[in-house]
Amino acid sequence: MDQSAARQKISINYIEFMVKDVEQSKRFYQNLGWTFTDFSPEYCEFDSGEIKGGFAQSDDVQSSGGALIVLYSAQLEQSLTCVKEAGATIVQEIFSFPGGRRFHFKDLDGYEIAIWSH
Numbered sequence: 001m002d003q004s005a006a007r008q009k010i011s012i013n014y015i016e017f018m019v020k021d022v023e024q025s026k027r028f029y030q031n032l033g034w035t036f037t038d039f040s041p042e043y044c045e046f047d048s049g050e051i052k053g054g055f056a057q058s059d060d061v062q063s064s065g066g067a068l069i070v071l072y073s074a075q076l077e078q079s080l081t082c083v084k085e086a087g088a089t090i091v092q093e094i095f096s097f098p099g100g101r102r103f104h105f106k107d108l109d110g111y112e113i114a115i116w117s118h
Contacts, residue, residue, distance in 0.1 A: 015053035063110035
């Protein structure tokens with residue numbers, strides 16, 4: 001293998017969630033200011049303003065034991081209120097960590113997601 005190829009920077013470009021109901025997921029994440037492009041009743045693309053991804057409808061949602069998706073918000077308390085009002089389950093209330101503060105929640109499909117701020 002060429003050493004320049006081994007040093008190639010590969011970055012996260014797209015995140016895809018398997019969800020039980022695409023429309024329900026869109027309603028939930030719309031509360032966070034995300035926008036959507038529908039490609040079919042079973043698939044839509046989301047745009048968080050920082051990264052794009054997709055919601056793919058599936059009967060086999062595996063929501064635990066994967067990577068933790070961490071979102072950023074300049075207004076952490078307002079974001080906490082938004083996810084609560086959208087029906088999220090708060091897993092960890094706001095706490096401090098080196099570099100900022102964050103909280104964790106589970107969305108309607110059971111995915112654990114964190115939101116952090118400075």
